[in-house]
Amino acid sequence: MTVRTRSTQVSVDAIDTVLPAGTDPPTAVNTAAVLFRNAAVRLGGRLVWSGVDVEVAAGEFVAVLGPNGVGKSTLLKAALGLLPLSVGRAVVLDRPPGRARAEIGYLPQRRSFDPSVRIRGIDIVRLGVDGHRWGLPLPGGERGRAAGRRVAELVELVGATGYAHQPIGRLSGGEQQRLLIAQALARRPRLLLLDEPLDSLDPHNAAAVAALIRTICQRAGVTVLMVAHDVNPILSSLDRVVYLAGGGAVSGSPTEVITSATLSRLYQTPIEVLTASDGRMVVVGQPEPPAAHTDRHVGTGHS
Amino acid sequence: MIVAAAADAGLSWNLVRDVRQMFAYPFMVNAFRAGTVVAVTAGATGWFMVLRRQTFAGHTLAVAGFPGAAGAVWLGLGATYGYFAFCLAAAFLIAAIPTAGGAAAGRAAESATVGTVQAFALACGFLFVNLYKGFLGGVNALLFGSFLGITDGMVLTLTAVAVAILAVLALFGRPLLFASLDPAVATAAGVPVRALSVAFLILLGSTAAEVSQITGTLLVFTLLVIPAATAQILTTRPALSLALTVLFGLLVTWAGLTVAYYSPYPIGFFITSFSFSLYLLARLAVHAHDLLDRTARTPHPARASA
Numbered sequence A: 001m002t003v004r005t006r007s008t009q010v011s012v013d014a015i016d017t018v019l020p021a022g023t024d025p026p027t028a029v030n031t032a033a034v035l036f037r038n039a040a041v042r043l044g045g046r047l048v049w050s051g052v053d054v055e056v057a058a059g060e061f062v063a064v065l066g067p068n069g070v071g072k073s074t075l076l077k078a079a080l081g082l083l084p085l086s087v088g089r090a091v092v093l094d095r096p097p098g099r100a101r102a103e104i105g106y107l108p109q110r111r112s113f114d115p116s117v118r119i120r121g122i123d124i125v126r127l128g129v130d131g132h133r134w135g136l137p138l139p140g141g142e143r144g145r146a147a148g149r150r151v152a153e154l155v156e157l158v159g160a161t162g163y164a165h166q167p168i169g170r171l172s173g174g175e176q177q178r179l180l181i182a183q184a185l186a187r188r189p190r191l192l193l194l195d196e197p198l199d200s201l202d203p204h205n206a207a208a209v210a211a212l213i214r215t216i217c218q219r220a221g222v223t224v225l226m227v228a229h230d231v232n233p234i235l236s237s238l239d240r241v242v243y244l245a246g247g248g249a250v251s252g253s254p255t256e257v258i259t260s261a262t263l264s265r266l267y268q269t270p271i272e273v274l275t276a277s278d279g280r281m282v283v284v285g286q287p288e289p290p291a292a293h294t295d296r297h298v299g300t301g302h303s
Numbered sequence B: 001m002i003v004a005a006a007a008d009a010g011l012s013w014n015l016v017r018d019v020r021q022m023f024a025y026p027f028m029v030n031a032f033r034a035g036t037v038v039a040v041t042a043g044a045t046g047w048f049m050v051l052r053r054q055t056f057a058g059h060t061l062a063v064a065g066f067p068g069a070a071g072a073v074w075l076g077l078g079a080t081y082g083y084f085a086f087c088l089a090a091a092f093l094i095a096a097i098p099t100a101g102g103a104a105a106g107r108a109a110e111s112a113t114v115g116t117v118q119a120f121a122l123a124c125g126f127l128f129v130n131l132y133k134g135f136l137g138g139v140n141a142l143l144f145g146s147f148l149g150i151t152d153g154m155v156l157t158l159t160a161v162a163v164a165i166l167a168v169l170a171l172f173g174r175p176l177l178f179a180s181l182d183p184a185v186a187t188a189a190g191v192p193v194r195a196l197s198v199a200f201l202i203l204l205g206s207t208a209a210e211v212s213q214i215t216g217t218l219l220v221f222t223l224l225v226i227p228a229a230t231a232q233i234l235t236t237r238p239a240l241s242l243a244l245t246v247l248f249g250l251l252v253t254w255a256g257l258t259v260a261y262y263s264p265y266p267i268g269f270f271i272t273s274f275s276f277s278l279y280l281l282a283r284l285a286v287h288a289h290d291l292l293d294r295t296a297r298t299p300h301p302a303r304a305s306a
Ligand SMILES: Nc1ncnc2c1ncn2[C@@H]1O[C@H](COP(=O)(O)OP(=O)(O)OP(=O)(O)O)[C@@H](O)[C@H]1O
Pocket: A043, A044, A045, A046, A048, A066, A067, A068, A069, A070, A071, A072, A073, A074, A075, A109, A290, A293, A295, B101, B102
């Protein structure tokens, strides 16, 4: 048996390569990147949530928290315009949802490619760069080469260089997740919608990827809306927390929402928020992320 | 008459002369033309089909061509029109399956409906064959393929359809790849996933109709699946894998036509055997390569302890 050690390092130097083109963070502040007003979504005849007011300012790092099945993924899909609101209004990057897709990077919840998918990791990242374009790239054309360079940058950025050339189906869940994050960053998005990006990562890797996302948010002024079950890796970088529970949403600063009383009430289970010796907050006793739950089919597409 | 001409042709073991002699027959020239066109189209569409795991749908579309061709012959029209009409109708039928209840639910509904369509198509085919009693000998050709009697007009039709299919694939290929591998992200990126999946079924129906004319409806997989499966075993690079698929399709078709010319047995058998051998070889090669790789990387215990 040979054991390959794989790079867990995230190259923060390469961060500037994900700067969205033509965005100037200071002027972008004060306009809401994502806005829901009295919004409701109905799925299969059931009201998932209603009366939701969420406002995410440009450049903010926001966590969406809440127990299983309250509609966190639904919130992201509504922001993407993949699900219509039954009531209320939403504005995403100054447009109705669905009109700003080119400027949004999306990472759906927990998907894995099964082992028989014979496509390399870099091909998956490449799809994020120009997979939406019609027509074939000319072999050896300037556009194709630029896309190739971009893919290499992205792969290095998420620290996946060691395994990006292998078939995606053979990689571990965490390795696939890193490549999918690279894919979400491919078009230099102004808004990142990440659905549990840290699950299936070990604590060390979760911290590294959380740091990467925070750096992208801070340096490039990218707005991040991230669904999470374990808030500890991102607690220190959060600007705002959106809590979904009981068919509605509560939003506020982390110090307001992440308190023992609020969390215990929302999750209906005793949760403690402790302050560590270095001043960082730690959430103890929160529900474990679900092991096998998924909101989309595992495997590749058949539609 | 044509069969007699083919039977006359013996192997002389002089390759150039044999090939020249084979191409002296216009029906053989047309067979090669049609085979080449069909192999390229089947390779390109089949590659996407294998990637999308729609081989069952592909098979059903091909089987749907059988009653079409039998019915067309019974009505005195050319089998070609029957293939296209029925394969395309089946494609629309399968495309109409709603996938609203989540992707997985849609898939289950899809395979059940696809199976139903397939069974009904076979039953209709046998009815038409029975209605047209004098035609029974032709059933073999419809099911297992024939390269005899391909007219210039058929070659022209096949080529026109092939050019259309390849042009559409060239235009849609990249978003189709995205939609096939990762429908959720593709939708979020603005790719019309549902429309592409309908468009692909129509391409698949047209391709199945084309391939049926050479391999017969039951052996369509020979050109639609095996070359793509073989190429995807050998490489993970999309462009290379697509090119290999087309190359393998061409090789087995040409080899199959040549051998069938010198033998009394049906062409479908030869094309299928050749592609199957190629597939086995590819599997073996990859297996051997993995094994060598592993032994090369494992440190020798004796040396390690020394
Ligand atoms: N297509 C659908 N039709 C009907 N109901 C649906 C559909 N999709 C999701 N739901 C329901 O909507 C609710 C919210 O689902 P969602 O996936 O948004 O939850 P979530 O908060 O992301 O949960 P988790 O933490 O488990 O990911 C769930 O109760 C789910 O059963």
